[in-house]
Amino acid sequence: MINRETGTFKRTYAEDLAIFRTPLPKIAIGVIALVVFVIVPWLGGSYWLGGLNLIGIASLGALGLNILVGYTGQISVGHAAFMSVGAYTAAVILREFPGTHWLFAMLGGGCAAALVGMFFGIPSLRIKGLYLAVSTLAAQLIIEWVINHWSWLSGGAQGSIYIQPPTFPWIENGELVVRKMDANLHYYYLIYTVLAVGIVFALNLFRSHLGRAFIAVRDRDIAAEIIGINIFRTKLVAFGIASFYAGITGVLYTYFYSIANFESFTLLVSIQFLAMCIIGGLGSILGSILGAIFITMLPIVLDFILRGVGGAVFGWDDAAASAIMPQWNLIMFGGLIMFFLVVEPDGLAKMWRNFTDYFRVWPFPYV
Amino acid sequence: MKHPRIATLALASAALAAAMAAGTASARELVLGFQCDRSGPTQLVGNFLCDGAHDYIRLANRNGMFGEGNSVRAFEIDHGYNVPRGVEAYERSKEAGHVSYGLYGTPHTYALTPKLTTDQVPGTSPGFGSAGAANGQSYPYVFPVAATYWSQAGAAVQFLMDEWEASGQSGLPKVAYLYYDNPAGREPLEILRDIQGRIGFEMREFAVPPPGVDMRPQVLDIVRNYKADWVINHTFGKAPAVSIKELSRLRFPMNRVIGFVWAASEADMQAAGWEAAEGYQALQFAGVGQNHKVIDQIKAMYAEEGKEAPDDKMAVSVYYNRGVFIGALHARAIANAIEAVGADNVTGDDVRKGFESISDFTLGGFMPPLNITPEDHEGGGWVQVWQVRDGAWVPITDWIQGYRDVIMEHVEKAEPPAG
Numbered sequence: 001m002i003n004r005e006t007g008t009f010k011r012t013y014a015e016d017l018a019i020f021r022t023p024l025p026k027i028a029i030g031v032i033a034l035v036v037f038v039i040v041p042w043l044g045g046s047y048w049l050g051g052l053n054l055i056g057i058a059s060l061g062a063l064g065l066n067i068l069v070g071y072t073g074q075i076s077v078g079h080a081a082f083m084s085v086g087a088y089t090a091a092v093i094l095r096e097f098p099g100t101h102w103l104f105a106m107l108g109g110g111c112a113a114a115l116v117g118m119f120f121g122i123p124s125l126r127i128k129g130l131y132l133a134v135s136t137l138a139a140q141l142i143i144e145w146v147i148n149h150w151s152w153l154s155g156g157a158q159g160s161i162y163i164q165p166p167t168f169p170w171i172e173n174g175e176l177v178v179r180k181m182d183a184n185l186h187y188y189y190l191i192y193t194v195l196a197v198g199i200v201f202a203l204n205l206f207r208s209h210l211g212r213a214f215i216a217v218r219d220r221d222i223a224a225e226i227i228g229i230n231i232f233r234t235k236l237v238a239f240g241i242a243s244f245y246a247g248i249t250g251v252l253y254t255y256f257y258s259i260a261n262f263e264s265f266t267l268l269v270s271i272q273f274l275a276m277c278i279i280g281g282l283g284s285i286l287g288s289i290l291g292a293i294f295i296t297m298l299p300i301v302l303d304f305i306l307r308g309v310g311g312a313v314f315g316w317d318d319a320a321a322s323a324i325m326p327q328w329n330l331i332m333f334g335g336l337i338m339f340f341l342v343v344e345p346d347g348l349a350k351m352w353r354n355f356t357d358y359f360r361v362w363p364f365p366y367v
Numbered sequence: 368m369k370h371p372r373i374a375t376l377a378l379a380s381a382a383l384a385a386a387m388a389a390g391t392a393s394a395r396e397l398v399l400g401f402q403c404d405r406s407g408p409t410q411l412v413g414n415f416l417c418d419g420a421h422d423y424i425r426l427a428n429r430n431g432m433f434g435e436g437n438s439v440r441a442f443e444i445d446h447g448y449n450v451p452r453g454v455e456a457y458e459r460s461k462e463a464g465h466v467s468y469g470l471y472g473t474p475h476t477y478a479l480t481p482k483l484t485t486d487q488v489p490g491t492s493p494g495f496g497s498a499g500a501a502n503g504q505s506y507p508y509v510f511p512v513a514a515t516y517w518s519q520a521g522a523a524v525q526f527l528m529d530e531w532e533a534s535g536q537s538g539l540p541k542v543a544y545l546y547y548d549n550p551a552g553r554e555p556l557e558i559l560r561d562i563q564g565r566i567g568f569e570m571r572e573f574a575v576p577p578p579g580v581d582m583r584p585q586v587l588d589i590v591r592n593y594k595a596d597w598v599i600n601h602t603f604g605k606a607p608a609v610s611i612k613e614l615s616r617l618r619f620p621m622n623r624v625i626g627f628v629w630a631a632s633e634a635d636m637q638a639a640g641w642e643a644a645e646g647y648q649a650l651q652f653a654g655v656g657q658n659h660k661v662i663d664q665i666k667a668m669y670a671e672e673g674k675e676a677p678d679d680k681m682a683v684s685v686y687y688n689r690g691v692f693i694g695a696l697h698a699r700a701i702a703n704a705i706e707a708v709g710a711d712n713v714t715g716d717d718v719r720k721g722f723e724s725i726s727d728f729t730l731g732g733f734m735p736p737l738n739i740t741p742e743d744h745e746g747g748g749w750v751q752v753w754q755v756r757d758g759a760w761v762p763i764t765d766w767i768q769g770y771r772d773v774i775m776e777h778v779e780k781a782e783p784p785a786g
Contacts, residue, residue: 030609045462046458046461046462047458047459047461047462050454050455050458051455054451054454054455057451058451097643148548148549148550156633158477158554159550160477160497160550162480162481162784165481182485184458202732256454257454257477257478257481258481258784259477259478259480259481259784261450261451261474261477262480263473263474263477263549263550264450264474264478268449291485296451299447299452300452300455303444303445318421318440318443319418319421319422319443319444320427320442322403322405322417322421322441322443322444322445323414323417323418323421325445326403326405326410326447327405327406327407329406329445330406330447335671343460
C-alpha cells in the first residue's frame with residue numbers, strides 16, 4: 001500500500017534513515033513542489049503571490065522559533081529582535097559595500113543574527129522556562145534600543161535603511177541580463193526557495209545527532225546531560241540556529257519591502273511568532289507553517305468574509321464595513337484561536353496527524 | 368411582417384447597447400485605496416480620522432465633484448498597525464485598481480514607499496513617514512501634504528520666538544525639547560539644532576522612553592533644574608496627557624508650552640484634564656472644532672440621507688477633521704486628474720500630477736493655503752497654533768510657517784530612497 005508501513009521493510013541503512021518510508025509522502029512532496037514552484041506562480045495573480053510571500057517569510061521565521069521553543073524547549077520572546085539584527089546587517093552590508101551580492105548580505109545577516117542570538121542564549125544555561133522568557137525579553141529591548149539609538153548603524157534619525165532590490169540573471173532576447181526583482185513573482189521564487197532549503201535543513205536536523213540532542217534537552221535536561229550531551233553547547237547551538245532562521249527572515253522582509261525598519265520587528269511581532277508556533281503545534285515543522293498561515297491569513301480571510309457577509313446581509317457600504325469590521329475581526333480572531341486550542345491543544349499539526357492516522361488504518365477503527 | 372419586427376428589435380437593442388456603452392464610457396468609479404488602524408495601538412486616532420475621510424469622499428460624490436456620472440470609492444482596509452497586513456492591504460487595493468492611496472503609520476509608509484514608486488501611484492502620509500519625503504524630486508510618489516515634523520519644528524520655534532519678543536523680555540529664551548524617544552520623536556532634532564545654531568538660543572533635549580507614561584524625572588529636570596522658559600512637546604499616545612499633567616503639577620505656565628500635532632487632540636486634553644491644560648498651545652495642520660463650512664455640509668448630508676450625524680466621532684474634531692482634510696486632498700487631486708485627462712484615462716500618475724497642481728485649496732479656512740508642486744510635496748508646511756481657552760481649542764494665529772529657508776535646505780538634501 002502506498003500509505004501504510006505494512007510490507008515496507010527496511011533492508012538497508014539508507015532505507016532506515018529515509019525521511020519518508022512509504023511512497024505516498026514521496027509522491028505528495030513531488031506534487032507539492034510542482035504546485036508551489038510551477039502551478040501557483042503560473043496561475044496566481046500579483047495580489048495572491050504578494051499574500052503568499054508574506055506567508056512564506058512568516059513560515060521561515062516560525063520554523064526557526066519552533067526549533068528553539070518546540071524542539072529544544074527554550075522559550076524566546078526576542079525572535080523579532082533577532083530578525084531585525086539580520087535585516088540591519090544585510091542592509092548595512094549593502095549600504096557600505098554597494099557591489100556586494102545580495103546573497104552574501106543575506107548570509108551575513110543570518111550569521112550576525114546567529115551570533116547575537118547565541119550571546120543572548122547564554123542565560124539559558126542557568127535559567128529555564130518563564131525566567132528565560134524574561135531574559136530574552138531583555139534581548140528584544142536591548143536590540144531595539146541599540147538600533148533606535150546608534151544612528152551610524154541604523155541610518156539616521158529615522159532608523160531605516162532603504163536598499164536596492166535584489167537582482168537575478170535573466171535571458172532577454174537571447175542575451176543574459178541582470179534584472180531587478182520588482183514583481184511579487186520574483187520575490188515569490190526567492191522566498192519559497194529559501195523556505196524550501198529551510199524546511200529540508202530542519203527535516204534533516206532532527207535525524208542528526210544534534211537534533212536528537214535538542215529533543216533530549218527539551219524532554220529532560222538532566223537525563224540528557226547524564227547520557228553525555230553537552231547541555232550548554234546544545235542550547236547555544238539551538239539559539240544560534242533559531243536566530244539564523246530569524247536573521248534570514250528579517251533579511252527577506254528587508255528585501256521584500258526594500259527597507260530595513262525596526263518598527264516592523266517589535267515585541268508584538270515576537271509574540272505573534274510565538275503564537276504561530278503554539279497554534280501550529282510545538283515541535284512540528286508542518287505546524288510552524290500551518291501556524292504561520294493561520295496567523296497571517298486569518299485576519300485577511302475574516303476581512304473578506306465579513307465584508308461579503310456584511311454587504312449581503314446588513315447592507316454595509318464601504319464606510320460602514322470599514323468602521324464595524326475591524327472590531328468583529330478582532331473578536332473572531334481571538335475566538336478562533338481559543339476554539340482551535342480547545343479542540344486540539346497540540347495545534348493544527350496534530351489535527352493533520354489525527355486525520356492522516358485515521359487513513360493509516362482505514363477501514364479499521366484502530367490496529 | 369416578420370422582418371421589420373426583427374429589424375426594429377435589432378435596432379432597439381443596438382441603440383440600447385450603444386446607450387449602455389456610452390453610459391459606461393462616461394461614468395467611472397475610481398478607487399481611492401487607503402489603510403487605517405482601527406484595531407491596533409493607534410485605534411484612538413484611526414477610528415476618528417478614517418471616518419472623516421469617508422465622510423468627505425461621500426460628500427464629494429454627492430456634490431458631483433468628479434464630474435457627471437463619475438464617482439470615487441473609498442476602499443479602506445484595517446491593518447491593526449501590523450506591517451505585513453499593511454502591505455497586504457495595499458496589494459488588495461491595487462488589485463481593486465486604486466489610482467490614489469492613503470497611507471497610515473510610519474513603518475507602513477516606509478515599507479510601501481518603494482511599491483508606490485514602482486506602481487506609480489501617489490500616496491499621502493500626513494503626519495507619518497519621513498520629513499525628507501517633502502522633496503518631490505527624490506520621492507515622486509509620496510505626499511506628506513501636511514506639515515512634516517521638520518516644518519512643525521520650524522513653526523514651533525518661530526511661534527515661541529515671536530511670543531518671547533511680544534512679552535518684552537530681554538535675551539533669548541531657554542527652550543526644553545521634550546520628545547518621545549523613537550525615530551519620529553528624534554526627527555525634528557536635526558532642524559532644531561540647526562536653527563538653534565543660527566539664532567543662538569539655549570536648548571536642551573529631554574527624551575522620554577516609550578510608552579511615555581512616566582516622565583516625572585524629565586519634567587522635574589525641565590522645571591526645577593534647567594528652569595526652561597519654553598517647552599516644545601513632541602510626544603505621542605498617552606504621553607501628551609502625562610506631560611501636561613506633570614508640567615501643570617509643577618506649576619509650569621501652560622501658555623509657554625507648544626505641542627506638535629500628535630500632542631494636540633481633545634482626547635489628550637480630556638485625559639490630562641481641560642483645567643490643567645488651560646493655556647496649552649499646540650500646532651494643527653487642519654482646522655479644529657465644528658465651526659467650519661465643510662463640517663456643516665457633512666452634517667447636512669447626513670440629515671438629507673435621513674441618518675444621524677456621528678456626533679461622538681465629530682466631537683474628537685482634531686482627528687476627525689484631519690480625516691476630512693486627507694479625504695479632501697485626495698478628492699481634489701482626483702478631480703484635477705479627471706479634469707486634465709478625462710475620467711476614463713485617469714491613472715495613478717495623473718493623480719500625482721493632480722496633487723502637484725493643488726493650489727490655494729483651503730475649504731474656506733479649514734485648510735492651510737496649500738501649494739503642492741512637483742518640488743514641494745508638503746505644500747508649504749503650514750500649521751496653525753491653537754490654544755486651550757476655557758476648555759476648548761481656540762485659534763490664536765493665522766496659518767504660519769517658520770524658518771522655511773532652513774527647512775528647505777534640509778529637504779533639498781533628502782536622498783531618494785533606493786529601489
